[in-house]
Amino acid sequence: MSPFFFAAILAALWALGLTVLGLRNSRFPGGEGGARLIAAVSFVLAGAGIATAVITGVEEERKKEAEARAEEPEAAPPEPGTMRVAADPQGQLRFERERLETTAGTRTLELTNSAPLPHNIAVAGQGVDVVGPTVPRGGTSRVTVPLRPGRYTFYCSVLGHREGGMEGALAVR
């Protein structure tokens, strides 16, 4: 039972009790003190009813908000050792990040292509030159490369894109 209904029932019982007393006892409410007491109790009950109504409303609002949050789809967290880059969604020849940093080991670079042009992700440096698949808008291009400490470049190998500015620095510590 919600607190609001409990308070409402309490107030209803109080009113019923007053009516019964009033009908049975002609001297009811029994002087000024009795009248004040009844007024005070009625006041408290009404206040409790209003307060619980407000609290119940706030709680329901919170519950709804929590449910709405739970339903929001969350982006899957990247695999450990995966770095994510995104292509400029406006179609400019650039990545949204131009610097990446990681530690040595086998790492995956993942490009989400939200641009109206096909793109890919490639990594070059330290004897490595790996190019991921070229994907249209909505696609994901991935490369997995063993990285040693040093400087690498990540870029898009689609003709003219790297030259147009689609490259960035990858520092491996």
Ligand SMILES: [Cu+2]
């Ligand atoms: Cu590109």
